[in-house]
Amino acid sequence: MPRATTTGVRFTVSVQDANAHLFAVTLLIEQPAKDQRVSLPVWIPGSYLVREFSQHLQNLQARQDGHPVAIRQLDKNHWQADSAAGKPLELRYEVYAFDASVRTAFLDSTRGFFNATSLCLRVAGQETRPHALEIAASGHTQGWNVVTGLPAHSVDAAGFGHYRAADYDELADCPVEMGRFWSGQFTAGGVEHRFVISGAGAWLDGERLIEDTRRICETQIAFWHGDGAPPFSSYVFMLHASADGYGGLEHRNSTALICQRADLPRLRPSTSDKPAALKATDGYTTLLGLISHEYFHTWNVKRLRPAEFKRYDYDAENFTELLWFFEGFTSYYDDLILRRAGLIDDTAYLQLVAKTINQVQQTPGRHLQTVAQASFDAWVKYYRMNENTPNATVSYYTKGSLVALCLDLTLRREGHTTLDAVMRELWQRCKGALMREADLMRALKRLGKRSFDGEIAAWVHSTADLPLIDLLQGQGAKFTHDKAPLAQQLGLRVSETGGSVQVKTVLRGGASEAAGMAAGDEWLGLELAAVRRGGAAEAWRIHKLDDVQMLRGQRTRVTALVSRDNRLLKCPLDWPTESQAVKLGVADAAHLGKWLSD
Known part of the structure; x- marks a missing residue:
């Protein structure tokens, strides 16, 4: 590995065995401390869950001055080498990479991908020094190319070679894709x-x-x-x-x-x-919305970011109550940008807004958890979803986007400013860096000509419903109701595969909960009482949820036959009154255009 006096921490990453999904990593610390410590992050910024990346690190070895050096593990993600100070210390190890998500690392015979948080150890005391990364070509990578956001120092036509990072944070923030x-x-x-x-x-x-x-x-x-x-x-x-x-x-x-x-x-x-x-x-359209969302984050969370993220702690959770702003407001603008870019029309955009409204309205947890609490609890609730999640939590993505919508339409109705201007004010006020909720409040007050403390208290720090109908109708949208999907009417979330109806979630306060149904049940069939006196009762097998609607006819009570832990149970189900879903359309195109085309 070539030496460089300006870079004290140098990594080489190569494909050790694509079929075994193993990356080989060499770390050279040119000026280590005595008993140098290193660590691997437990999470990656932007994905708020402790993921324990060290579980995939193996065969860690150390050498100094040409001789093996003892290295011992201190806890789940920290190691200490018995090194002398000043002499270059070399660590070699392997990382198993077979997670195809965007958060970790993946390697097979067709492609490789990694985030440095999964592969590159942090060198204690040298996190702010320049880091170098060599992506080495090998027989495994013949015909492959490399792409990354890291500044190239010396690379070949395919992108293999040497890259530089100002510090560990920059290295961690530039994933690498390789392959054809x-x-x-x-x-x-x-x-x-x-x-x-x-x-x-x-x-x-x-x-x-x-x-x-x-x-x-x-x-x-x-x-x-x-x-x-x-x-x-x-x-x-x-x-x-x-x-x-x-x-x-x-x-x-x-x-x-x-x-x-x-x-x-x-x-x-x-x-x-x-x-x-x-x-x-x-x-x-969903893909374009994803592209728009992640690109908007380039400003909103990567630069303008919560004050709690001043310096990432890679060893533990980094809590903030502001994900409703950084994820929620980004979720508001991702689809709105599609409309302003001319990629969807007014009708399509309003359908996307209606979908978000229905997602929030169909989440009983919105009555228990504020969107600020949801932000703080992301580490233990949002990213650890289970069958009870919709009953206990609200999404800071979806409700946060509706908070942004309500603020934008309120500002526009009062005529002093828009949320667009507020976002730009925050960018300038915070110099594209650290932000607190107080900064948002000051920007709203300065541009909106009044305090918005009441709105933020009600919409962000309480579980009150948002004034969506009034604001949308006032902006030229037509607000109507449509029949809710059958699963929602019954208070269920199910999967239908292979002719089987599997209950995934039973929503709080719904008809299915009252009947005694539970997550994990397989809904096998229905028992139906006789329609007229002297008639015979019936029992039917179901293969999809729509079968229930067809078979019940006009009955207001049926008996659901379910399998739970291989036991057959009967659940008396009182048919609910028809529930409604929101539907949005265009009422006043000119008025609507002042918002959507701004």
Whole structure:
């Protein structure tokens, strides 16, 4: 490994065995301390759960001055080498990588991906020194390319070679994708953007994806800076297309994304020289919303961020009550940006808003947990979902986005400012850095010409419902009701696979809870009383939830036959009154346009 006097911490990452999913890592500490300590993070910023990355680290060895050095584990993620001070210390180890999410590391014969929080040990006392990363080519990587947001120092045409980071935080914030991937480029705000996709087929309509992503980026850069330049000199989108997956994780000048392969834009085979594009699907709109969401985070959470995140503690949870702002407000703007970029129309946007409203309204936990509490509890509740989660919690993504909507429409109704202006005020006031709730309150008061303490107390720090109907109708939206899905009417969340109805969640206060049904039940059938005197009772097998509606006829009570722990149980189910779901449409296009096209 080449030496460099300006870099005291140097990593080399290579593919040791793709079939065994093993990365090999070498760490050279040029000026170690006596009894040098190292550690591996337990979480990755942006994903608020302790994930214990050290579980995948193995075969850790140390050498100094050409001789083996004892190294012992101090706790779950810290080690100490019996090193002398000053002489270069070399650590070698392996990392098992077979998690295809955006949060950790993955390696097989087709691709590799990693976040430094999963592979790169932190050197105690040297976290703020420059770090170097070499991504080494090998026989396993023949024909592969590398992409990352890290500044290149000396790399070959495929991207293998040496990269630099100012400190460990920058290293941790720049994931690496390697393999055979589709690649495209565009310029937005005067900055080069690269988009790479692993797992796509030849049918990919890459031109459409690039153009649509460019429009999203141009719209967001203009949102934050007008004609100014963004706070990064390059940007990389890394998308993995899989059979079944969805998610994203933001970084300072890149993002890692996962989508279902079927949601990518496709070309229709044609007899002409250039195949025609297929019509956009709902899945593709969802993908564009994900792209928009993670790109918006480049400003809102990666730079403008909670004061509690001044310096990440990689060894433990980092608590904040502000995820309703940083995730929720980003969730408000992700789809709104699609509308402003001309990628969806008013009707499509309002349908997305209605979907969010219904998700919150159909969550009984909203009556128990404030959205500020949900932010603080993310580490133990949101990221540890179970069958009771909807009954005990509310999502800071969905309710937070509705808080943003209510603030925006209130500000617009009063005529002094908009939430757009408030966001830009916060960017300037906090200098794109640390923010507290008090900063938001000051910006709202200064631009909105009054205190918004009452609204924030009611919408963020209480479990009161939001004034959505009044505000949306006042902005030109048509507010109606539609029949709720059957599962929601019954107070259930189910899966239907292979002709079996599996109960996943029983919602608090619903008809199914009153009947005694429980998560984990398999709903096998119905017992039905005779309709008329002298008639016979009936029992029927069901294979999907809609069978229940069809079989019950006009009966107001049925008996659900369920299997629980291989016992057959009867649950008397009183049919609920019909529940409603929100439906939004366009009432006043001109008035609506002042909001959606601003």
